Amino acid sequence: MERTFVAIKPDAVKRGLIGRIIKRIENKGYKIVGMKMIHPTLEIAEKHYAEHKGKPFYPDLIKYITSGPIVAMVVEGKNVIEGTRHMMGSTVPNSAEVGTIRADFGVTKECNVIHGSDCEVSAEREIAIYFRPEELCEDWKTMMELVLEAQFSD
Ligand code: IDP
Ligand code: MG
Secondary structure, three states: OOOHHHHHHHHHHOOOOHHHHHHHHHHHHEEEEEEEEOOOOHHHHHHHHHOOOOOOOHHHHHHHHHHOEEEEEEEEOOHHHHHHHHHHHOHHHHHHHOOOHHHHHHOOOOOOEEEEEEEEHHHHHHHHHHOOOHOOOOOOOOOOHHHHHHOOOO
């Protein structure tokens, strides 16, 4: 099953939005197979955002992402990368589609509440930055998986 890396960014943690954002991921039916609160170090932040190094906003981005804890998650589901990017909305909250997480909760392009990997290669790379393989909880089934299994077993 496809996986992605999602992070509830420091502005959202400070605003008490953790529960509301996780609820949307669960409501959608995605399966969370890894989750932890972590205050990103400079080293982690630089690894995560390596692709943006040299851009004018890079120093502020690093300052922002290291400014407090994030909630890091590994989320699993069919086409989850595209699905979570769609649920997040585009980078700038004021032009993100209404109903998306960034449109509903975000204010500025700098502090836009949530991160989600943009492709399979990024997902794999980002998951490895934040999680050791043994930190992932893979040996459980969602209720939907259990129900579907039971339905097709006889
Ligand atoms: P994404 O998070 O929608 O994938 P990226 O272009 O990958 O957007 O940028 C990474 C993060 O850097 C954004 O989520 C946002 O926090 C920040 N960022 C992007 N562009 C700008 C900018 O022009 N000014 C300030 N911050 C920016
Ligand atoms: Mg990006």
